[in-house]
Amino acid sequence: MAGQALLSARGLIRDFRGFRAVDGVDLDVAPDSVHALVGPNGAGKTTLFNLLTGFLRPSGGRIQLAGRDVTGLPPEQVARLGVARSFQITSLFPQLSAREHVELALQSPSGLGWRFWRSAKLMRRYTDRAGELLDMVGLAELAEAPAEALAYGRKRALELAIALALDPKVLLLDEPTAGMGLEDVDRTVDLIARVRSGRTVVMVEHNMSVVGRLADTVTVLQAGKVLVEGPYEQVRADERVITAYLGAADAAH
């Protein structure tokens, strides 16, 4: 299994001042699969995401991408190796337009960003491709609007467009449908279903219907550890998972 996995973690640990948020997680994400991470709040899903993308350094364990050790690499290098991510809390450049966001992402792999002596008009070479991507996520009409003026669902769509602009091998989506209305959820699920071909998607998701519609494999985390892993139907019926969720619900009361 480990040999085939595109993205894998072995014994991943992350400590925060005496609190172990991720506690010895093993994860194998198969190529061309959609892999969902679920679990109650505080299970360590977002911490795991931040470890996988270099935003946090692991306290222990290794991370491999396509057979290459990427443990401890800074986020920009992980991104350059083909891992794109979205953020749980919408993370955009408020004053740039939607099109400028995508252009900035498209420009990233080239050296153009260093050309401080050239005109920004050179970035127009990305305009066509940016238009296609914005069209894909349903933002074609809002291409020139500054990100801060977009409605919430549109911002999430823009996040996806930026991640896709990097043409990543692995797409990590942190709660892509969080806070969305039903219509936007459907649209996002359709979109992920469309862009997943030829790509590997890892997503943190609370909405079980979304997980059921998209995920090939589901990993359930609890208290920083892997509780169960397997296909959606199997995981959903697992006693331990039901207990974990009910337990978390009880604790919340």
Add this chain to the structure above:
Amino acid sequence: MTSTVDTPADAARPTPPSGLVTVARAPGWVRYALLAVGLLTALWLPNGLYPAVAVDILCWALFAVAVDLLLGFTGLMSFGHAAFWGTSAYVTGLVAIHLGLPFPVAVLAGALTAAALAVPIGYLAVKRTGIYFAMVTLAFAQLVYYVANEWRSVTRGENGLQGVPRELFGLDLRDDYYFYYAILPIVLLGLAAAWRIVHSPFGRVLVGIRDNPARARALGYPVHRYKLTAFVLSGFIAGLGGGLFAVGHRFVSLDVLHWTTSGKAVIVVVLGGIGTLWGGVLGAAIVVRLEDWLSFSGFEAIGLVTGGIFVLVVLLFRRGIWGSVAALVTRWWAARRR
């Protein structure tokens, strides 16, 4: 020309600009008209002011634009830019005195030294953000100040470097009026360079880093290296200003490295408008002119007046003079088109 981020032409901006930058984008003819007015003013300046004051305004304009490149477009507040302004002033002075080279060559040597000094300082400083970045830059600037103070054999300590020549192929530039026109092309080149940096693909990345560094990193941009490059470019432009200042005054004193010089640069930028580039030029003109007027009128507590104006601007016009005017004009323009 008024705007900062190179936004698409005629992009509808439904919300008023927020944060550090006015994203107003005036139509083409307005920008060319402003450019023409700016150039004509620059050409006329020593006829309307004391030429020595006009020379100071040019030098400080470069300094302010250099600081705004970091403060307005990279989101870094350097509180130690006197290190680059002052180092360049000393190197320019020393090169001009001891080697007798034409002053533009001396100024270039000074600016390059300032840029070289910005590499290690920037390397250590860009790992910090916010107030910690300001403190690291201040600490290094103080270090440079004390080195200059102690290294008397070279810097002449408190006596300063005297008699910096205004050599330019034997031309007589002793008169400040002619010297102004001799340095004007260099200053315009420096300002044009800053404008180009801001409106380059690099400048676009800087604005991204300023607004959301985590997102920029997730896109694959090495944020520290971008900030360092901006820091070095800023150091070079500040150095251009400092070198010209040294030749302009024919004298370099420790004041050029003092922390109040760094502070004044920040005040000039805030007064003119952070993230507006040309606001810094305006701020420099106002502060230098005002200080000259106050000192001429025999008023002692100059800092009290400039400080008071600074507080007023920060409280009432948070976008600075240029930013506030640009926002007003944009609103008027948008209303008219409706």
